[in-house]
């Protein structure tokens with residue numbers, strides 16, 4: 620088991636397991652980034668589309684998986700296939716993953732990585 624880069628000898632990150640998981644043949648996060656970089660978002664103007672937590676909860680399957688991150692809602696079905704933390708991302712399926720996300724990798728720029736998969740924002 621390896622430790623977080625820069626976790627040093629103390630702090631909360633030092634206690635978390637940091638194992639990269641293999642992805643399916645032909646898949647990689649960098650390929651995902653290359654392929655989605657020039658892509659249009661799967662939804663136009665997702666910041667104008669509102670969903671309640673109950674509506675997000677309907678997308679709680681591995682082949683239809685939405686999550687809430689910092690008030691924005693993303694379809695993570697495709698990204699999950701290349702997520703460096705593997706299936707753990709599904710702990711956030713159908714719900715708000717912000718807390719888990721910040722626990723494991725507060726430095727990751729989720730909006731940049733999966734912005735094209737934003738489907739809406741949370742209706743409060």
Ligand code: HEM
Nearest residue numbers: 637638639703704707708710711716719723724727729732
């Ligand atoms: C929703 C969007 C998410 C995105 C865009 C995302 C993205 C990423 C990225 C880029 C890494 C690599 C970090 C690095 O190398 O420094 C990573 C690793 C990881 N993620 Fe996520 N993640 C998401 C959600 C989650 C959730 C909900 C969990 C739940 C526990 C999780 C658990 C992990 C774990 C355990 C790793 C560790 C792999 C390693 O050792 O680096 N992630 N994730």
